[in-house]
Amino acid sequence: MRVEDLILVSVDDHVVEPPNMFDNHVPDKWRDQAPKSVKKPEGHDVWVFEGNEIPNIGLNAVAGRPPEDYDMNVTSYDQIRRGTYDIHERVRDMNVNGVLGSMCFPSFPQFCGQLFSRAADKELGYVMLQAYNDWHIDEWCGSYPGRFIPLALPPIWDPELMAKEVKRVADKGCRTITFSEDPSKLGWPSLHSEHWDPFYKACVDNDMTIALHIGSSSSILQLDDAPVDVMITLTPMNLFQTAANLIWSPALKRFPDIQFALSEGGIGWLPYFLERIDYVYERHRFWTMQDFGSDLPSQRARKNFTFCFIDDKAGIQNRHMIGIDNITWECDYPHSDSTWPTAPEAVMKHFELVPDITDEEINKITYQNAMRAFHYDPFSVIPKEQCTVEALRAQATDVTTSGIE
Amino acid sequence: MRVEDLILVSVDDHVVEPPNMFDNHVPDKWRDQAPKSVKKPEGHDVWVFEGNEIPNIGLNAVAGRPPEDYDMNVTSYDQIRRGTYDIHERVRDMNVNGVLGSMCFPSFPQFCGQLFSRAADKELGYVMLQAYNDWHIDEWCGSYPGRFIPLALPPIWDPELMAKEVKRVADKGCRTITFSEDPSKLGWPSLHSEHWDPFYKACVDNDMTIALHIGSSSSILQLDDAPVDVMITLTPMNLFQTAANLIWSPALKRFPDIQFALSEGGIGWLPYFLERIDYVYERHRFWTMQDFGSDLPSQRARKNFTFCFIDDKAGIQNRHMIGIDNITWECDYPHSDSTWPTAPEAVMKHFELVPDITDEEINKITYQNAMRAFHYDPFSVIPKEQCTVEALRAQATDVTTSGIE
Numbered sequence: 105m106r107v108e109d110l111i112l113v114s115v116d117d118h119v120v121e122p123p124n125m126f127d128n129h130v131p132d133k134w135r136d137q138a139p140k141s142v143k144k145p146e147g148h149d150v151w152v153f154e155g156n157e158i159p160n161i162g163l164n165a166v167a168g169r170p171p172e173d174y175d176m177n178v179t180s181y182d183q184i185r186r187g188t189y190d191i192h193e194r195v196r197d198m199n200v201n202g203v204l205g206s207m208c209f210p211s212f213p214q215f216c217g218q219l220f221s222r223a224a225d226k227e228l229g230y231v232m233l234q235a236y237n238d239w240h241i242d243e244w245c246g247s248y249p250g251r252f253i254p255l256a257l258p259p260i261w262d263p264e265l266m267a268k269e270v271k272r273v274a275d276k277g278c279r280t281i282t283f284s285e286d287p288s289k290l291g292w293p294s295l296h297s298e299h300w301d302p303f304y305k306a307c308v309d310n311d312m313t314i315a316l317h318i319g320s321s322s323s324i325l326q327l328d329d330a331p332v333d334v335m336i337t338l339t340p341m342n343l344f345q346t347a348a349n350l351i352w353s354p355a356l357k358r359f360p361d362i363q364f365a366l367s368e369g370g371i372g373w374l375p376y377f378l379e380r381i382d383y384v385y386e387r388h389r390f391w392t393m394q395d396f397g398s399d400l401p402s403q404r405a406r407k408n409f410t411f412c413f414i415d416d417k418a419g420i421q422n423r424h425m426i427g428i429d430n431i432t433w434e435c436d437y438p439h440s441d442s443t444w445p446t447a448p449e450a451v452m453k454h455f456e457l458v459p460d461i462t463d464e465e466i467n468k469i470t471y472q473n474a475m476r477a478f479h480y481d482p483f484s485v486i487p488k489e490q491c492t493v494e495a496l497r498a499q500a501t502d503v504t505t506s507g508i509e
Numbered sequence: 510m511r512v513e514d515l516i517l518v519s520v521d522d523h524v525v526e527p528p529n530m531f532d533n534h535v536p537d538k539w540r541d542q543a544p545k546s547v548k549k550p551e552g553h554d555v556w557v558f559e560g561n562e563i564p565n566i567g568l569n570a571v572a573g574r575p576p577e578d579y580d581m582n583v584t585s586y587d588q589i590r591r592g593t594y595d596i597h598e599r600v601r602d603m604n605v606n607g608v609l610g611s612m613c614f615p616s617f618p619q620f621c622g623q624l625f626s627r628a629a630d631k632e633l634g635y636v637m638l639q640a641y642n643d644w645h646i647d648e649w650c651g652s653y654p655g656r657f658i659p660l661a662l663p664p665i666w667d668p669e670l671m672a673k674e675v676k677r678v679a680d681k682g683c684r685t686i687t688f689s690e691d692p693s694k695l696g697w698p699s700l701h702s703e704h705w706d707p708f709y710k711a712c713v714d715n716d717m718t719i720a721l722h723i724g725s726s727s728s729i730l731q732l733d734d735a736p737v738d739v740m741i742t743l744t745p746m747n748l749f750q751t752a753a754n755l756i757w758s759p760a761l762k763r764f765p766d767i768q769f770a771l772s773e774g775g776i777g778w779l780p781y782f783l784e785r786i787d788y789v790y791e792r793h794r795f796w797t798m799q800d801f802g803s804d805l806p807s808q809r810a811r812k813n814f815t816f817c818f819i820d821d822k823a824g825i826q827n828r829h830m831i832g833i834d835n836i837t838w839e840c841d842y843p844h845s846d847s848t849w850p851t852a853p854e855a856v857m858k859h860f861e862l863v864p865d866i867t868d869e870e871i872n873k874i875t876y877q878n879a880m881r882a883f884h885y886d887p888f889s890v891i892p893k894e895q896c897t898v899e900a901l902r903a904q905a906t907d908v909t910t911s912g913i914e
Contacts, residue, residue, distance in 0.1 A: 421780075
């Protein structure tokens with residue numbers, strides 16, 4: 105397959121929320137209490153909610169910069185590409201990168217809406233979380249039908265309310281919702297608790313996939329005095345832990361059709377993980393009392409999970425040990441791990457290293473698995489021949505690719 | 510290669526210390542204060558040191574039991590095979606299992622001698638730690654020249670004393686010493702501290718390899734309410750973290766020849782790990798200020814580390830992504846992950862799954878890498894033709910293989 109013929113759906117990108125995002129989605133009664141974007145005297149942009157300042161609007165939104173110019177904290181809109189927060193520019197940035205579809209995780213509210221869960225006034229928190237979801241689904245994703253996979257945030261402080269929100273956004277056509285890779289780190293019951301059953305049940309009942317992003321527990325595997333390189337190296341291991349917790353949790357047994365997506369966790373560790381869970385099961389289940397019926401744990405993992413990668417040659421080489429139907433691709437725009445605007449070439453390098461890979465396998469990895477896992481159907485809106493890298497790049501004229509415009 | 514022709518050196522087994530271990534190794538002045546093995550009225554055997562009882566003499570020393578009979582806590586000598594604590598029976602158990610050489614980690618003092626580090630009287634702690642090392646080197650390993658790789662414990666509470674002990678045991682022919690996978694979890698400075706430099710320097714000066722066993726931080730990756738299956742699944746990830754910490758630590762830069770062995774950490778995660786550390790380095794080093802000179806981090810990992818596996822088909826399949834010179838084998842006798850007494854057949858199954866593996870590669874994995882990494886030379890004592898699985902099993906007559914004798 106030529107790189108120009110790839111169809112790319114990225115299941116993990118990031119939106120830096122624009123200052124006006126709440127303008128059209130908050131009932132009049134609550135309008136004054138919506139989070140506000142404020143420019144500080146020293147030039148920093150911050151969000152203010154319930155009197156608290158939220159710095160760092162965009163994590164490391166460094167797309168377009170050379171690695172020599174990376175840093176981890178972006179503090180103002182004028183430091184970053186407009187495509188990070190402007191939907192029209194975003195689509196231009198997707199086009200120049202040959203990317204058809206994108207699922208965008210939040211920035212300032214954190215990956216599972218931790219910001220709203222910390223609201224002193226929980227009713228206010230829920231109003232703003234709903235406004236966020238409405239903005240994301242209707243305005244951000246809705247502006248360009250077929251180009252985005254909508255992703256909702258859950259009111260994590262109340263599982264019954266989570267179930268209600270699942271139903272509400274599902275009725276609007278959203279089929280993916282975030283959750284925490286480890287809610288116990290946020291002060292809630294752990295993944296081993298039945299506390300989350302109402303949420304899980306609503307997700308199963310509404311064909312809603314649960315996306316667990318690294319960092320969604322607001323904690324990381326890192327010693328206090330370790331250099332940041334350790335943190336970057338270890339981030340995928342947070343999701344190794346999440347996968348282990350979920351595999352052995354009652355959730356998978358009580359909800360056999362539940363669907364989880366592990367976001368930004370990589371895939372190269374999965375051959376080992378899948379072998380290990382079967383080994384643990386076969387060797388220890390007699391005294392640990394685990395029972396997967398006629399399945400092996402690895403079969404449940406392949407049934408209930410999808411995984412994604414950015415740069416992961418070990419994973420693609422071992423794709424059959426993982427499961428060719430379980431691998432999706434991500435661009436991670438605009439963060440520092442992203443290969444924008446040469447993502448097609450970067451992903452193609454993986455495939456070129458395994459000469460026996462078929463076009464059918466490549467298509468599953470680059471878009472078909474994502475379509476299935478996230479209930480995403482771009483071809484009902486956009487003719488398929490206009491969805492390739494080549495066709496999208498042909499639309500991208502006059503797009504500069506520098507980091508700061 | 511036939512299974513009978515394998516030569517097997519296990520770099521991770523365990524000794525359950527026999528009740529009389531301190532009899533010949535404690536100076537008269539301290540004899541009364543040596544740890545004592547005590548039989549409790551209810552039948553449990555415990556060690557008593559400084560008035561404190563240490564239960565669980567042998568962790569899960571279940572060798573010989575069928576999986577249906579496993580449990581995690583062994584409480585008396587009459588529940589376990591004599592080979593766990595009797596050196597003569599141990600060698601018979603090695604013979605029936607076709608294992609030439611074995612490195613035995615401690616049981617009741619914990620993996621890096623935590624017990625002695627907790628002594629209220631540190632002078633007493635050091636006397637008993639030296640007695641332990643003398644017993645281990647001279648009596649346990651010394652009884653059967655060529656059959657064991659001696660392994661010392663460090664007085665972890667004092668890096669200068671550690672250096673002194675390194676020199677002392679090196680002079681006795683011991684070339685491996687344990688340390689903690691994460692000393693900060695034990696209340697000491699972390700792997701990123703220069704605190705450990707005297708110890709590291711002594712190890713380098715004396716060609717001493719540092720063995721880091723899972724559990725040597727007395728802590729595990731486990732949520733409070735998670736089932737034990739999660740803990741068993743995640744144990745190797747403790748050493749993924751250790752490897753990440755060491756790779757980015759100043760230790761590797763200050764001591765370019767230092768040698769670490771990661772014990773019971775598996776190998777299947779290494780293709781991902783090695784790719785990941787190079788990715789982090791190439792993408793982030795400009796702002797994280799890491800500098801490996803002309804090397805990549807993966808090259809340093811291959812220069813400074815060895816790894817080992819029990820049951821790890823993904824690892825053997827990807828052996829060239831790991832490094833054929835970095836893989837060693839372990840039996841884990843007498844713990845529940847051990848495949849005793851059919852370890853040769855279990856390891857051979859790995860090789861049969863990769864038909865392109867050469868005898869040269871197999872020999873590196875099963876014994877030659879261990880000989881190099883741990884400065885172990887059995888063939889100077891035992892003719893090589895007597896070291897094969899076939900030759901050793903021929904010596905093992907009348908060995909029963911039940912779990913409890």
